[in-house]
Structure formats: C-alpha cells, structure tokens
Amino acid sequence: MAKKSETATSPRNLVIVESPAKAKTIEGYLGSDYLVKSSYGHIRDLNKSDLCIDIENGYKPQYTVPPDKKDLVEELRRLSSKAEVVWLASDEDREGEAISWHIFDELNLPVEKTRRIVFHEITKPAILKAIETPRQIDTNLVDAQQARRVLDRLVGYELSPVLWKKVKPSLSAGRVQSVAVRLLVEREREVQNFKSESSFRVVALLEVEQGGKRHIIKAVLPKKLATRAEAEAFLQTCQNASFSIGSIEKKPAKRTPSAPFTTSTLQQEASRKLGYSVSQTMVLAQKLYEAGKITYMRTDSVNLSETALDATKAQIDSQFGPRYHKQRKFANKSKGAQEAHEAIRPTYMENLSAGGDNQEKKLYELIWKRTITSQMADAELEKTVIKINISGTPEQLEAQGEVIIFDGFLRVYSESKDDGDVSIEESEDSGLLPAVESGQPAALQELTATQKFASSPPRYTEASLVKKLEELGIGRPSTYAPTISTIQKRNYVLKEDRDGTKRMYDVLTLKNHQIRDEVKSEITGAEKNKLFPTDIGSVVNDFLTEHFDQILDYHFTAKVEKEFDEIAEGLKNWSMMIDSFYKPFHINVNKTLEESERATGSRLLGTEPVQGRNVYVRIGRYGPLAQIGESEDEDKKFANLRKGMRLETITLEEALDLFKLPRSVGAFEEYEMVIGIGRFGPYIRHNSAFYSLGKEDDPMTITSERSVEIIQNKREADAKKVISKFDTDPVISVLNGRFGPYITKGKDNYKIPKDQDPQVLTLEDCEKIIAAAGTAKPTRKPPRSAAKKK
C-alpha cells in the first residue's frame, strides 16, 4: 500500500469522519485527491466545571474544545484552510449532524467550500454516491441535538447537587442513570415481596409397543394441581386405571432466525453464551473493528448492506447449498430510527474466524453465525401431540414430540433465551415420539406429582438491563456500557453472586399400584453476576421518585425524544421547548432544597427487650447502621450493618444481634480476648493485636479455648515468617509470604532467583538481588486503597 504524504501533493479535498478506522477504509475508496481525517467524535462540549448554559438568554450553550482535543482541532484547521473542499462526513443522525456543525462553526469554514455528506454503509458505491449528492448542514437537526445536550446538562447538574445536600456528597442523578437504578430497585422489591405459591405437576412414564419394540413415552397432565390433596386424589384415580392412546395430532411448525446484531443484542448474546460483561464485549468488539474484521460495533440498526447481502448469500450457497439461503431484510421497529450504521457483521463473510486472542475469536464467531443465519432458511419442524386416556376420569395426559424436517438456520446457530423467558414445558426435552395408533393400550410405569414453586421475576444482569433500557428508548448504543459502569461506580448497584437457600418439596410417586410419599430438597434463589441495588441506591431512588417523578418516569425519555423529533422537523423551537421544561423543573428543585427532609432510609424496627428503647436502622455518615435509642439521647448506641444486610429487609432480631459484639471471651496471658467483626471479618483483639477467626468459627459462640488456639496458631505462623534478619540493615529481611520466600526492603518486595537458597542468603546476596532488580520495577503489593481514594 502506497502511503500518501499530505505535504508532497496537498489533496484538494478534506473529508472528516468520526472514527479513525473508518477514515482509513474510506481513504482507500477515494483516491489521492482526498485526504480523510477523523474528528474522534465530538470536538467540543459544555465545560465540565460549570453549567455553561445561559438561562437568561434562550439557554445558549457555551461550548469549549477540551484540552486533549486542542491539537486535533488545530490540525483540522490547518488542513481545511489548505483544502478546496471540506466534506463533513459524520454520521447521519442527530449527534453526527451536530458534530459536523461544531467542526464547521469552530473552524469557521466558509459555506461555499463546505459540503455535508452522509452514508450509512462503508462501501465504495455508497461513498461515491454520497460525494455526488452533498447537502447543507441541517440546522434543525443540530438544534434537536442542542436541546438534548442542554436538557441532560440541566437535569444532571441541578439534580446531583440536591442529592449532595439531602443524601450524601458526590452522588449523581441523570435522565438515564436514575431510571436504570429505578428499574433495579423496583425489581428487587418485587423479588423480596414475591410470595412463591406452589402447585403439583404430574409427569407419567408409559410403555407402549410399536413395531415389536417397547418404547417409553413421557407424558404430562396439562393442568397443574393446586394442592397436595388434589395431587393425592389424582394419583388415587390413576392407581388402578388403565391407559390408552387417544388422539394423535401432527402439525407443521417452523422457526425463524433473528435479525443480525445491534449493540444491545450483541451484548445480550455475548453475556448469555460467553459470559462476557457488557463492557468486556465492547472492548473486544472494538479490537475486531479496529483490525477491520467487523463493521462498527455501536449501532442500533439491523440493516445489512447490499454488498453484505451478496457476500452472505455466496457464503451460504458454497458452504451449505442454495436451499439453505433465504434473503431477509430486517427493519428497525422504532420509526424515528437513526440509521447511521449497519448492523454489526463481519466485513468479509468468507472469514470464518478472526481475532487476536481466544475471547475475540469467540465473539467474532458469534457475530459471524448471527449474520449468516439471518440470511438462512427457516427450520421446518413437525410437532406431534399424543393424548392419553385414563379410565375413570375425563382428564388426559399429553405427550409432545418435535422432529426437525429441515434444519435450515439451526444448522449453524440457535439463539439462547434470557432467564424467565423459557417456560418449563418448552425446556423439557421433546424429541421423536414412536408411531403409535389411536386406541392402543399404554402401560403405566410410573407417575409422579412434584411440588413446584413459582419463581419470582428474575433479577437483572448487565445485559438484560441494557435490553430493558433499549426497550424504553433510554440511552444509546455508545452509552449502554458506560451507564452500567456509572451506576456501579456510584455504589448504587452491586454486581455479585448470592448463595441460594435450601427448600423442601413434596414428591408423590405412583408405581406398581403403590403411592409413595417423599420429601426432597432443592437449592433456590442462587444468583450469579446479577445486579443488586444497594441501600444508598434505594434511598436515592426513593428520594428522586418522591420529588422528581417526572424525570424518573419510565416514559420521560420517550416524551422528550418526541419533542426532539419535532425540533428536528422544524416544527418546534428548541429553546422554547427547553424553557417549558426548565421553568417548572427549576422551581421544583428549589422547593425540594428548601422543604424536603434529609433522606436517610430510616426505619423503626421495634423495641429492644430490656429497656424497651426504639431500634432504628438508617444510613449514617459511614454507611448503613443500626441504632438503639433516639438521636437526641446521650447514651444511644450504634452498630454497623454487615455485608449482605439491607435497610429494607433487616429484622429486629438481626439488628439486636449486631449489638452483642464486641464481647469478651475471657483472659489469656493477663489480657482480655475480645471478639468483634471488622472490615475484614470476625477477629479476636488481644493485647492490641488482631487475629482473624477461621471460616468455621462463629463469633457469637466461639469459646475461650478456641480463641487461645487461634492466637497461638497465628504466632507460630508469624515466627516462621521471618527467615533472616540483618542487624546491620534492619530495613532488609528475608520473609516467608503467601507466594513463598521473598526479600523485603522498606515497602518494596523482591523475588529471589530460583537458583539461590533463601535460608542462607547473606545481606550482601540480598543487596545484589535488589540491585539486579534495581532498574526494573520491584514487585509491589497490589494497590488496595488506590480505588477508594478520591
């Protein structure tokens, strides 16, 4: 590839796009008369440190070029002054139009040499066509973006300070993040309040004869039995009944592939199939994009270019045969679809594999499969339903079978479903059923009625939250991942695993005309990588929903989006739209600041049994706490809530238990041993030293003897810790650590080379090792506190 030098033959045309990877591709299509540069997104914005909106003057925004964009803007200024024509080729959506306008405005480009062009796929014909049909900057669309920008700034920068005063410093609120947190808080409450009702599900195994062979059919009773008594009665009816095949029904069915990936569906599938977090998926996709392997990864379009459709067809024809191909054009549901990009797809369908490491390869494979299958034929199935008669009751059992007649797209890929999307019936294995005849007898092998508990609505994962936000029209492909990380950074939300609890359930079995009764156990409610609202998240949410219900409304974004569309169509003036929002909003902000109580999430749990004083929980300066007595009382007592405890769900008993620690378990070597629970778990304090309890020790019941044992074990381990000390240099010593022997000097640690014996190292040996490591970075302890610092 011949590299163009811009100084040698200064090109007459400067094209500015948003992304450098895109610039590189396009330059290849356009020949030497064109220089293609990237703006790297927006080149200027409202300054962070201030509101930067002139409320008195039609909400005029004050834009600044951020320091890290100064050089870039200067370069674009220089190149554009030399060029004869500047082509502004940012994306064809609201933000893209604004990016072009900001460049135009900031660089003072003369109108006569400026052209606005757009294309929604990066193919040569699309680019050339765009060049042939330039237009002017659409100022209505730009105004719609300014309205969006100004509204978000006003909401974020007026609401957040209310939280600093009324809840806690450094908190934040915004049109997108606050609704995301609300979804989680409300779902968590649904889960907590869920009363799991149980019913009995009946499954029968029946033996039939067909073609001289015996087959087992699995059949279910379509309706669930509400009570144990009903289940028992049903089994009794079946106890001496005879079974026979009733009707047999066959009907064709089909399955249809999904549309190609958008940002949100890619995040969901990568989460379900590969276990990637939302941000992990984006980082990997970015690498594939930069390497030219896939199209742009931040898109809400399901559209494929003509080029891509042709390439996909060719690939299917050669790999699977023409019968497997079916051209499909997918359209976006939202009518105001801002189709700036294509769907996410491989740039070259003939690349079956791509990506630097294993994770990238897996993601690429997912994208390739999803793209290919979107253009493949339906899978054709035959569904069979066999009804089974029971003598002595009109109830029938039902066996379902499904046979794939033609696999179609299933040959490559089957999409997985979110939690809760799959009903129990669908998830059952339903394969081929034997070719029985109506009236034929069936012999009951076994019939069970199993108690099943209804499950609560599922907690959100990162990806399912993104899905929900997208459904509500909240947030954009470029912000899903950052939003998810913001609400975690603010400590509104925690992503974690939770252990389930044991639950007993009844199983009634009918076999050999005998009914047997069993109690079995199962683990329920275990969660992996789910989002849980924290106490602070819930308190902030309740405060905001109480005082700013308009902003927290799930349809607020949809409502303002409609107005932005009207601005874009020239039907509405943007600053008037903002004004009619801001005036009442601002009054409400001031009213809330003046009138509302501090939000602490305080709850009165009950009274403590000895003196009958009130027991509260609330958020204190250092987090959630329990309190005995009134805040005015001199002798009130406090205790921290422990990890996993929540203001909303803690009981009086659990709160009272918190006050039982620290407690003394007697004396040892003339010092008291005190049991407590600190930041790092349960401990024994003895002679101002701390000893951690083992996992098997319960701080409430641990004995004096066991405590002494723990202290002595720790002392022994510490004694083994020091291998050598040197009198001449007390800073240096050889120690035994978690990862084996090492040398320590002050705060720095050094590895001991494998060929040296740690036991016999002299001070000189140590100094040599340190000097050898000298220029290299010493192995440091992981910076634990770094994340907590502000």
Add this chain to the structure above:
DNA sequence: CAGTGAGCGAGCTTCCGCTTGACTT
C-alpha cells in the same frame, strides 16, 4: 485496619453522547 455516627462549613463532587488513547514494562 478492626473507629466513627454531628458540627461552623472551605472546596470538592455531577449530566449524556460522540470517539480513542497510554506514565511504563
């Protein structure tokens, strides 16, 4: 690191949506 829990209030924090780098090994 194993506490604290308010208070005068300095000076700080904060939004959403475009897009990638990089102090070094």
